[in-house]
Amino acid sequence: MKPRHKRIALALGVVAGLGVAVALVLNAFQSNLVFFYSPSQVAAKEAPLDRTFRIGGLVEAGSVKRDGTQVSFVVTDTLKTVSVQYEGILPDLFKEGKGVVAQGRLQGDRFVAREVLAKHDENYMPPEAADALDKAKQVNAQMGKTGAQP
Numbered sequence: 001m002k003p004r005h006k007r008i009a010l011a012l013g014v015v016a017g018l019g020v021a022v023a024l025v026l027n028a029f030q031s032n033l034v035f036f037y038s039p040s041q042v043a044a045k046e047a048p049l050d051r052t053f054r055i056g057g058l059v060e061a062g063s064v065k066r067d068g069t070q071v072s073f074v075v076t077d078t079l080k081t082v083s084v085q086y087e088g089i090l091p092d093l094f095k096e097g098k099g100v101v102a103q104g105r106l107q108g109d110r111f112v113a114r115e116v117l118a119k120h121d122e123n124y125m126p127p128e129a130a131d132a133l134d135k136a137k138q139v140n141a142q143m144g145k146t147g148a149q150p
Contacts, residue, residue, distance in 0.1 A: 034103060038132030044079040047106060055082060056101040056129035057113055064096055075100060075111075077129075079136040086113040093118040099129055 001009075036054045037047040047053055055075055063074035071086045073096075084102050094100065094116065104113035 011088075012015055017147070018064065018139040024064045035130040038077045038129070038136075039075055039080040039082040040132065042082050042106070042111070042135065047130070049106055052099050052103060053103055054103045055084070056099070057123075057132060059096050059098055059100050061096045079139055082111050083109070083112045084113050084116075085117050088116075090116055091118040102127060 031088075034052055035048075036056060039055065039057050041047055042055060047055075057075045057077040060074040060076045060081060063072075065072045069087050069089065071090060073084050073086075074081045075084055078080075084104075086102065086104075092114055095118075096119065101117045102111065102113035102119075103115040104111055106112075
C-alpha cells in the first residue's frame with residue numbers, strides 16, 4: 001500500500017470514529033431529555049404517552065391521600081387537574097397548595113411518578129410551572145370578564 005493510500009485510510013478511519021462518537025453522544029442526550037408539561041397540556045393530550053416527562057403545578061388542597069408509602073394527589077394549574085400516583089417518601093417541603101414537579105409517565109388518565117420535587121423556598125418555582133400558572137390565571141381572568149363557563 002502506498003503512503004498516500006495509508007493516509008487516506010487513516011483519515012477515513014478517524015472521520016468514521018468521530019461519526020460514531022457523535023452518534024452515541026446524541027443518542028444518549030436524546031434518551032435523557034425530559035420535557036415539562038402543565039396539567040392543561042396533559043389534559044389536551046399534548047404530553048407523550050410512551051416517554052417520561054415532567055408535570056408541574058400546585059398540589060390541590062385536600063387531594064393528598066396516603067397509604068403507607070403509596071401517595072396520591074392532584075396537580076393543578078388552576079385550569080385543569082391531573083391525578084398523580086407516587087410510591088416512596090415525599091420531600092419534607094411537599095404540602096397542599098404548594099408548587100410541585102413530578103417526573104414519570106402517563107398510565108391511562110393517571111400520572112405515575114418516579115420522582116417528586118417540591119419547591120425549596122418561599123420564592124422558587126420552576127420557570128415552566130410558573131409560566132403555566134400565569135397562563136392559567138390569564139385564561140381564568142379572561143373567562144371572568146366574558147362570563148364564560150369553563
